[in-house]
Amino acid sequence: MGSDDFDRELDQYRLVAEQLTARLQELDGKMDECRDGGDLLVDYQRYANEHDQVRKKLVALAAARRKYIEDRDRLIAWGPTGDRVVAGSIVTVKYLSGELATFVLTQRPFDSEYEVVPYGSPIDIAIRRRRKGDRVSLPAGALLVIEDVRPGFRGARSGGEVRAETPDPALTARAAMRPSTGAEPAGWLTQQKCGDKTYREDLYRRRFEPNVRQINDYVERLRAQRSGAFIPYLSAEYGGVNARLLTLYQDPGPQTDPSNPLGSGMLSLENADLSAARAKYFLDRAGIDVSEIVSWNAYPWTKPHPQTPDTDREAALALVGFLGLVPDLAVVVLNGKVAQRIWKVAKQIDPGVGNRVTAYSTFHPSPRVIDPAEKSPEYIEMVNQDIEKKYIAARRRLRAKWLGGH
Numbered sequence: 001m002g003s004d005d006f007d008r009e010l011d012q013y014r015l016v017a018e019q020l021t022a023r024l025q026e027l028d029g030k031m032d033e034c035r036d037g038g039d040l041l042v043d044y045q046r047y048a049n050e051h052d053q054v055r056k057k058l059v060a061l062a063a064a065r066r067k068y069i070e071d072r073d074r075l076i077a078w079g080p081t082g083d084r085v086v087a088g089s090i091v092t093v094k095y096l097s098g099e100l101a102t103f104v105l106t107q108r109p110f111d112s113e114y115e116v117v118p119y120g121s122p123i124d125i126a127i128r129r130r131r132k133g134d135r136v137s138l139p140a141g142a143l144l145v146i147e148d149v150r151p152g153f154r155g156a157r158s159g160g161e162v163r164a165e166t167p168d169p170a171l172t173a174r175a176a177m178r179p180s181t182g183a184e185p186a187g188w189l190t191q192q193k194c195g196d197k198t199y200r201e202d203l204y205r206r207r208f209e210p211n212v213r214q215i216n217d218y219v220e221r222l223r224a225q226r227s228g229a230f231i232p233y234l235s236a237e238y239g240g241v242n243a244r245l246l247t248l249y250q251d252p253g254p255q256t257d258p259s260n261p262l263g264s265g266m267l268s269l270e271n272a273d274l275s276a277a278r279a280k281y282f283l284d285r286a287g288i289d290v291s292e293i294v295s296w297n298a299y300p301w302t303k304p305h306p307q308t309p310d311t312d313r314e315a316a317l318a319l320v321g322f323l324g325l326v327p328d329l330a331v332v333v334l335n336g337k338v339a340q341r342i343w344k345v346a347k348q349i350d351p352g353v354g355n356r357v358t359a360y361s362t363f364h365p366s367p368r369v370i371d372p373a374e375k376s377p378e379y380i381e382m383v384n385q386d387i388e389k390k391y392i393a394a395r396r397r398l399r400a401k402w403l404g405g406h
Contacts, residue, residue, distance in 0.1 A: 010065075067107065068107065091103060126138050206236040214325050215325055249297050250303060250339060
C-alpha cells in the first residue's frame with residue numbers, strides 16, 4: 001500500500017473488539033468470584049447473561065468486519081471512492097433548519113469519535129453513493145444536503161487486485177472464535193492430544209483409575225454380553241462416576257477404535273477427529289471442564305443399519321445401566337437425533353431418569369452435519385449457534401444447582 005493508504009474502519013473495529021473482549025474478561029472474573037464465594041445465584045445469572053450478550057456482540061462484530069472488508073475491496077477494485085458516501089465514510093449533512101450532523105456509516109455498535117449510522121437505515125439508503133453538495137430526500141420527506149464526505153479508507157489496487165486482509169487478533173481471540181466447519185481439519189486436528197502416540201498409550205493405561213473404574217468394568221460386561229463387540233472405554237480425563245453433566249452422542253467414532261491409525265480405544269475429547277475437537281470447543285466456550293462431565297454413546301457399540309425398536313431398546317437398556325453408575329448426574333446434552341431418540345426410550349424404561357436429569361437437545365458436533373460442500377453458511381452458523389447455546393444453558397443449569405446447594 002502507498003503512503004496515502006489508510007483504513008480507519010479496521011482501526012475502529014479493533015478498538016471496539018478490544019473493549020468488548022476486556023468486558024468479557026471482567027465478567028469471567030466476576031462469575032469465578034460468584035462460584036468461589038457462594039454469592040447469590042441472581043448475581044451469577046446477571047453476570048452470565050451479560051457475558052452471553054457481549055459474546056454475541058463480538059460474533060456480530062466479526063461478521064460485520066468481514067462484510068465491510070468485502071465491500072471495501074470490491075469498491076477499491078472499481079476505482080477511487082473517496083468523494084462518495086460508502087462504507088466507513090464520515091459524513092456531515094445539513095438539514096433545512098440549518099442543523100448540522102456528522103456521523104460514520106458503519107455496522108459497528110459505536111465509534112471513538114462520531115455517532116454511527118448503520119447500513120440499511122433510512123439515512124444510509126438515502127445518501128449511499130452520493131457526493132458532497134448533493135441534495136437528498138429521506139423517506140419521511142425531510143430534505144438535507146451532504147456538506148462533507150471524508151473517506152474511511154483509501155487505497156488503490158493495481159489491475160483491480162484485491163488484497164488479502166490480515167485477521168484482526170482481537171477478533172480471533174477465544175471470545176470471537178468460530179468452530180471448525182470441517183473445511184479446515186488440519187489446524188484443528190493438530191491440537192488433539194491423541195494424535196501423539198505417547199499420550200494415547202498413557203490414556204489407555206489409566207483406564208481403570210478410580211473415577212472411571214466402575215464405568216469401564218461395565219464396558220467390559222457389555223462387551224461380553226455382545227460377544228466381544230467393540231465398545232470404547234471411557235477416558236480417565238472425565239469426571240466419570242463423579243460427573244454431574246453427561247454429553248450423550250450417537251455411537252463410537254473411528255478414532256475410538258485402537259485398530260485404526262491414531263485410534264485410542266477410548267471415548268475422549270482428545271481423540272484425533274473433528275467431532276471430538278468440536279465437542280471440546282463447545283465445552284470450552286461454555287466454561288465447562290472435562291472433569292465435570294462424563295460422555296457416553298446412545299449406541300455404545302457400532303450403530304446397526306437399520307435401527308429398529310428392538311435395537312433402540314437394547315441401546316436404551318445399556319444407557320439406563322450406565323446412568324446407575326453416575327449418581328450425581330443432573331444435566332444431559334443430547335447431541336443429535338439418535339441420542340435424543342434413545343434418551344426418550346430410556347425414560348420410558350426408567351421414568352425416574354427424567355425426574356432427576358435436565359435434558360438439552362442439539363445437533364451432533366460431527367463435521368458431516370455442517371459440511372460446507374452441502375450446507376449453506378447460514379445453516380452452518382445456525383447449527384454452531386444452537387450447539388453453543390445448549391452447552392451454555394447446560395452450564396447455567398449446573399451452576400444453578402451448585403449454587404443452590406442441591
